[in-house]
Amino acid sequence: MANNHHKQLSAEETTQILKILKARFNQNMNRHEEIKWAAIQSKLETNTEKLWSLNEMEKTGGEPDVVQYDKKSDTYTFMDCAAESPKGRRSVCFDREALDSRKEHKPHDDAMSMAAAMGVRMLTEQEYRLLQSTGEVDLKTSSWIATPAAIRELGGALFADRRYNTVFVYHNGASSYYAARGFRSALEI
Structure with missing residues (x-):
C-alpha cells in the first residue's frame, strides 16, 4: 500500500503502474504520435512523487495517459483519459x-x-x-x-x-x- 505521507510507491506498485501506463500509451498512439515511451519512463522512474500522483489518478478511475509534449521545456502532460468522469x-x-x-x-x-x-x-x-x-x-x-x-x-x-x-x-x-x-x-x- 502506498505511503501517502511520503508519496512513495512500493517496488511492486511502481512496476504495476508503469506496466499499466506503458500499455495504455501503446494502445492510444493517436494521443501522442511522435512521442516515445522510453523517454517518459525514464522521467517517471526518477520522479517518484509524480509516479505516486499518476497512481492516484489511476486508482480513482482516471486512466491517465500522455496527451501533450512541450519540446521547449521537455515536459510531458498526462491527463485523465477515462471515457467518463473518473x-x-x-x-x-x-x-x-x-x-x-x-x-x-x-x-x-x-x-x-x-x-x-x-x-x-x-x-x-x-x-x-x-x-x-x-x-x-x-x-x-x-x-x-x-x-x-x-x-x-x-x-x-x-x-x-x-x-x-x-x-x-x-x-x-x-x-x-x-x-x-x-x-x-x-x-x-
Whole structure:
C-alpha cells in the first residue's frame, strides 16, 4: 500500500503502474504520435512523487495517459483519459469553500482539495478541449474544470461535457454536486 505521507510507491506498485501506463500509451498512439515511451519512463522512474500522483489518478478511475509534449521545456502532460468522469472523484462540489458553505447534504469531499491531495491539478478549459480532440469523453458524465477567479468569487464554477457531438462549457453554483459529475486532472512531468 502506498505511503501517502511520503508519496512513495512500493517496488511492486511502481512496476504495476508503469506496466499499466506503458500499455495504455501503446494502445492510444493517436494521443501522442511522435512521442516515445522510453523517454517518459525514464522521467517517471526518477520522479517518484509524480509516479505516486499518476497512481492516484489511476486508482480513482482516471486512466491517465500522455496527451501533450512541450519540446521547449521537455515536459510531458498526462491527463485523465477515462471515457467518463473518473468514478472515484464524482459527487463532489468544486472547492473547500463551497463544501463548507453547504448547510446540509454535504458531499464527502471537494474537487480542488482532492486534486491537491493527489498532487495534480484540474484541467483548464483549453486542456479539456484538447483532451476531447484526442477522443470523445464525458458523453454521459460531466467534469469540473479550472474556473477563473472572477467567476468563483461570485459563487460559480465551470464544468464541461460532450453532447450532440459538441464540447460544452457550463456554469453551476460551486457548492452543487451530482453523481455524474467529477473532475479530470492533469500532471506535468
